Amino acid sequence: MVGPSAKPAAWHPRLAGVAPCETAIILGSGWSSWAENLVIECSLDYSEVFRTQENSIANVPGHAGKLHVATWGECRLLVFQGRFHLYQGLTAAQVSQTAQLAHAMGTQRLVLTNAVGGIAPELMAGSFVIIKDHLNFQGDNPLRGLSPSPFIDLCNLYCTDFYPDLKIWADQQGIALHRGVLAAVVGPSYETPAEIRALERLGADVVSMSMVPEAIMARYLGLEVVGLSLVTNPAAGLSTDPLQHQEVLQCGQDAQAHSSLLLDQLLSYWTAAH
Structure with a gap:
């Protein structure tokens, strides 16, 4: 566990001499290809950076498990190409290692991307959602056991000022x-x-297995957070087709041009405001 002023317990010595990065980005399912057009300063495998022995990132299709220090225009970026998940047998604190490392590298802003199932009827496959709030049904919180006080306010956790x-x-x-x-x-x-019917009644527009642990940890550490999701399929029961992870990856590939343009523009608006 780390506190607001601490560094993660495990990070590669090559990062010790790297200049601070203003913004960090976690590229989830369907978003990985955005990193291909960056100017890369250095790259590391997750297995070189994180000591999580249960690290099975390579076993999750669509998650490269690579950490890049890169530049985007005049902005220095820390790019996580792939993420950890609770379903890998990890705790929320372990899942949020990426946010902890981003904080240790001096970042002030964190962009979280992922793939989601659409619940709201207007959210068709290939559409995008700026996250304005979340419902945490993962049964864990990355702040459990932390000191100083983990009783942080999560109102306005996700930045959406640039949305209009x-x-x-x-x-x-x-x-x-x-x-x-x-x-x-x-x-x-x-x-x-x-x-899915229950989640809809509770106010959910989309559903996923990611993003929330990193968002909570990032807020605890003082980072600003943006959530950007790609709808890759209708949620369970809203289509006659069975749900498959390959469908998620295929939709991400099909939406690659739009997702890259959108992420570029989001960064332009968000970083210009600082």
Whole structure:
């Protein structure tokens, strides 16, 4: 466990001499290809950086398990190409190692991307959602056992001030962009139709197995957070087709052009405000 002023227990010596990075990005399922167009300063495998023995990142298709120090325009980035999940047998604190390392590397902002199932009827596969709030149904919190006080306020956890401008831009590009509430579940099995109906009644627009642990830890450590999701499929019971992870990856590949443009524009608006 780490506190707000501490560094993660495990991080590679090569990062010790790296200059601070202003912004960190975690690339989830369907987002990995965005890193291919960056100017890379150095890259490390997750197995070189994190000591989590249960690290099975390579066993999750669509998650490269690579950490990059890179530049995007004049902005220095820490890019996590892939993430950890509770369904790998990890705790929420272990899942949030990426946010802890981002803080240790001097970042002030964290962009979290992931793939989600659409619950709200307007959220079709290939559309995007700026996360405005979340429902944590993962049964764990990365702040358990931390000191100083872990009783942090999660009101306005996700930054959305730039959304109106980004929405106008997205409409002009023919990119379907919405704002909504994310429900986070453990997985790895997909939800049942009854669970999706319950989540809908509770106010969820999309559902996933990620993002929330990193977001909570980032807020605890004083980082600003943005959540950006790609809808890759209708949630359980909202389509006659069975849910498959390959469908998630295929939708991410099909949406690659739009997701890259959208992430670039989001960074432009967000970093310009600082």
